[in-house]
Amino acid sequence: MAIGRSGKGRGKASGAGTIINAIATYKGSAFGIDLWTYAEVELGDDFKGIEGEIEREGKENADTRLIERCVELVLRKFDLPLRAYVKTSSEIPIGSGLKSSSAAANAVVVATLDAIGGKEAKEKIETLDAIRIGVDAALDVGVSITGAFDDACASLLGGIVITDNRKRELIKRVERDSEVLIFVPRAKAFTADTNVKRSRLIAPWVSGAYELALDERFEEAMTLNGFLYCAALHFNPEPMFMALECGVKGVSLSGTGPSFVAFIDDADEKEERLREAWSELEIEGRIMKRRINNRSSFFF
Numbered sequence: 001m002a003i004g005r006s007g008k009g010r011g012k013a014s015g016a017g018t019i020i021n022a023i024a025t026y027k028g029s030a031f032g033i034d035l036w037t038y039a040e041v042e043l044g045d046d047f048k049g050i051e052g053e054i055e056r057e058g059k060e061n062a063d064t065r066l067i068e069r070c071v072e073l074v075l076r077k078f079d080l081p082l083r084a085y086v087k088t089s090s091e092i093p094i095g096s097g098l099k100s101s102s103a104a105a106n107a108v109v110v111a112t113l114d115a116i117g118g119k120e121a122k123e124k125i126e127t128l129d130a131i132r133i134g135v136d137a138a139l140d141v142g143v144s145i146t147g148a149f150d151d152a153c154a155s156l157l158g159g160i161v162i163t164d165n166r167k168r169e170l171i172k173r174v175e176r177d178s179e180v181l182i183f184v185p186r187a188k189a190f191t192a193d194t195n196v197k198r199s200r201l202i203a204p205w206v207s208g209a210y211e212l213a214l215d216e217r218f219e220e221a222m223t224l225n226g227f228l229y230c231a232a233l234h235f236n237p238e239p240m241f242m243a244l245e246c247g248v249k250g251v252s253l254s255g256t257g258p259s260f261v262a263f264i265d266d267a268d269e270k271e272e273r274l275r276e277a278w279s280e281l282e283i284e285g286r287i288m289k290r291r292i293n294n295r296s297s298f299f300f
Helices: 065-077 100-122 127-141 149-157 196-201 203-214 218-233 238-245 269-279
Strands: 007-020 027-043 050-055 084-090 160-164 169-174 179-185 251-253 260-264 285-291
Touching: 007 100, 007 149, 007 203, 007 218, 007 251, 027 065, 027 100, 027 149, 027 179, 027 203, 027 218, 027 285, 050 065, 065 084, 065 100, 065 127, 084 100, 100 127, 100 149, 127 149, 149 160, 149 169, 160 203, 179 269, 196 203, 196 218, 203 218, 218 238, 218 251, 218 260, 238 251, 238 260, 238 269, 260 269, 269 285
Parallel strands: 050 084
Antiparallel strands: 007 027, 027 084, 027 160, 160 169, 179 260, 179 285, 251 260
């Protein structure tokens, strides 16, 4: 399939959970979760410009700037007319700290490349460069503070990633077979509203957690990260204490909240105990069980 001005393409990318939130130090770590965002892009000269739609129940006026900007940046890179229609749908709760924006950006970039020329177009760009396009778009429209390169890498590459977000470098990627229990409060928390100054105050201790992640001591790293950011961002750490009481070794506030993520083993009685404990929280929300996603969705 030759690279061209018209075509239809599809893409997908996963959500992710936090091991190290990069806001304090610009260095982060995250892991893919098998919650998915799907994108469809159609190119054509009969479109007036780039128009986006987000399929989400009760959200007719959803903000489409991010997905439209992703299409625009890909088309500019290939010097193609800025005319397209993009639509996304997602399983990832919005404003939950489970990286819905990174997943949307990645899925749209992949779908746009697919529409331009399928495998041929994807082979003309490195996977990390495709991720960087979504990061640029997120910064351009103001949905991210650091560009969330760590979250974006986990979302598209899968596995556990460790990154330098300022340099946009992938330091390490490892695969891990684990289930994840997720507590998603009904309340939303958007990254753009985060108190960055308070987050930067905890930087020395977050750096210590990052070193633990580099040593692949991920449970220790994420738990320390979680307590630090709960304190900085005024989140109740009770879901974390409950997890530790149930014998869970790795639990954290995900992103800038409000969700919490915990590593659990297959057929582990800790899951049942933690699920019961979280269900007794005086916080309205839901509990989900997923797996770490270890597969890249760049070619699918």
